[in-house]
Amino acid sequence: MPKSGFVGIIGKPNAGKSTLLNWLLGEKIALVSPKANASRKRVNAIVMYKDNQIILLDTPGLHEKEKLLNKFMLNEALKALSDSDLILFLVDIRDDIKGYEWFLELNKKNIPHILVLTKTDLVSKEDIAKKIKDYEKISKALKIITVSAALGNGREELLDAIVEYLPEHPYYYDPEIISTENIRDIYKELIREALFEKLGDEIPYEADILIEKLDEYENLDKIYATIIVERESQKGMVIGKKGKKIKEIGIYARNLLEEFSSKKIYLELFVKVVRGWSKNKKMLEELGYEVET
Incomplete structure (x- = not known):
């Protein structure tokens, strides 16, 4: 056993x-x-x-x-x-x-x-x-x-x-899989890592990623994701002058995603201001956080 x-x-x-x-x-x-x-x-x-x-x-x-x-x-x-x-x-x-x-x-x-x-x-x-x-x-x-x-x-x-x-016990999961997480959640976390990596302390804690659409093919995944921030000034930081910063974020994120998935990745990023989202139960649930109140 x-x-x-x-x-x-x-x-x-x-x-x-x-x-x-x-x-x-x-x-x-x-x-x-x-x-x-x-x-x-x-x-x-x-x-x-x-x-x-x-x-x-x-x-x-x-x-x-x-x-x-x-x-x-x-x-x-x-x-x-x-x-x-x-x-x-x-x-x-x-x-x-x-x-x-x-x-x-x-x-x-x-x-x-x-x-x-x-x-x-x-x-x-x-x-x-x-x-x-x-x-x-x-x-x-x-x-x-x-x-x-x-x-x-x-x-x-x-x-x-x-x-x-650990206790003696049969396997809980197929030994061929590496995670119980769905692919959308893993992709979301990798994009969020790119956001933190490229903006550092400039981006506040109150920023998150919403995967709007994911199309999966044999050798290609197409991801459409929105970066959620709380203020217009933060949106400007994410986009950067002439879109330079969001391009850097996208390139870094795509590299992380391709390394994980072993596929080509098409990634399109948007930025949206949602004031007070980190205190809003409905918005938190939309982002995948089930909050007990």
Whole structure:
């Protein structure tokens, strides 16, 4: 009997959750951005490892409830917490241990977890050893594992640890598929990554992508997408002088989309101002965010 189970990836914003998911999967399906709270929805990735099936649940960063969109994001993370057989709690090695203490309070069901210290390439070996000792004083984790996706360190150790603590169970999904997400959602996230990459801090947090139409063919996908912003000034930033910026976004997005799909991509981008969309339940649902009020 193989082992198979659901593994929630939980952590504060910018802990490296989406990077870890893509790294363990060996495919890019989750948005990666240095912008805090870039991930908004759960993303399920299916990793086959030594004939075992690991279903990774990538989640938005844990943060306090504020706007309606943020409330949705926190609920997504908490649902993943309760749905998981095992939790990977990720912490940037440079962060304070208070984030882990908060997680222990949230984990009311005491779901088993592995503490994963990320971005270890950014500090010295001495700093890593010291931080591990700090966590060992309060840790309730099955294991503490250090990783660096940038250097490729710790991947097999982490996958072996995950399999060790998963239950014996038949596969939940066809082992040939890599995600339960539909193609529209993956395309949306890749376009949103291009938006953040090309505009950086210029584009506010309140920006999103609506896939208006997707035509799929054997060797070509045609995507028509609208970039949603909240103010006219933001629309100007996205378009840029003589349309230069939106062209850059489109080229970068198309490269991401073609790399993922192994198809040619025709991408047409539009920009629309929707004032207060991140606080509007109807608009959030149109963008794919089911908000509980």
